[in-house]
Amino acid sequence: MTTTPPTVEQVEALRRTHIAEYPDFPTPGVLFRDITPLLRDAAALRAVIRHWTSMLPDGIEYIVGTEARGFVLGAPLAYELGAGFVPARKAGKLPGDPASLRYDLEYGSAEIQIPENSLPAGARTVVVDDLLATGGTAAATIELAHRFEVELLGASFLIELEGLGGRDKLPGVPLTAVWTLPN
Structure with missing residues (x-):
């Protein structure tokens, strides 16, 4: 079912009503943005996904979603675009x-796998995650995707802080975000 994407004003209204904010979580001075209210409202999530797909370049063949919320958001984006979905997982979660x-990272290190x-x-690929903050995880996911010699069309986020x-940390990578918010 193809429908018209919502307007920018409608999507902004969804942000105000469907992204919860928790000051001083997980540590003092951090304003945590919780996407759970958006995820639990099927109509709102559908509207945001439709809007998000309208922001992406044409011809995407694969969405690479970063664990874990990049899975939750990347899979419906891939479905809506008629593209494949590839998970970028934490170490130790994949066979082979x-x-x-x-x-x-700011406080330690991590490992990601595809x-x-x-x-x-040559696959036309976009990396997707829920949040762009300091950029470490996004940069690592993009670097890892490049090892497959894909044509990286960009990276896209639900929220950019x-x-x-x-x-x-992502020079030369075309970036899109549904919402850009102050830190």
Whole structure:
């Protein structure tokens, strides 16, 4: 069923009513944005996904979604676009010999993996996650996707937090976000 995407004003209204904010969580000074209210409202989620797909470039063959909320949002985006979905998972969650990349975070390090043989060379690909903050996880996912020699069309996020330097860690990568919010 193809329908017209909602207007920018309608999508902004959904942000105000469907993204909960929790000050000082998980630590003092952090304003946590919770997408659970959006996820539990089928009509609102459908509207946001329709709007989001209208922001993406044409010809996407694969969405790479970063664990875990990138799965929740990337899979319906892929479905709506008629594209395949490939998970970028935390280490130790995939069988076989997945492509793997260890990267540094603000407080420690992490490792991300993509299943072996899941992205054909030249595939028109977009990396998706719920949030762009400092950019470490997004940069690692993009670097890992490049190992498959894909044609990276960009990275896209439900929310981008301004002022945390996320964009700076993704030079040359076309970025889109449904909502750009102050930190």
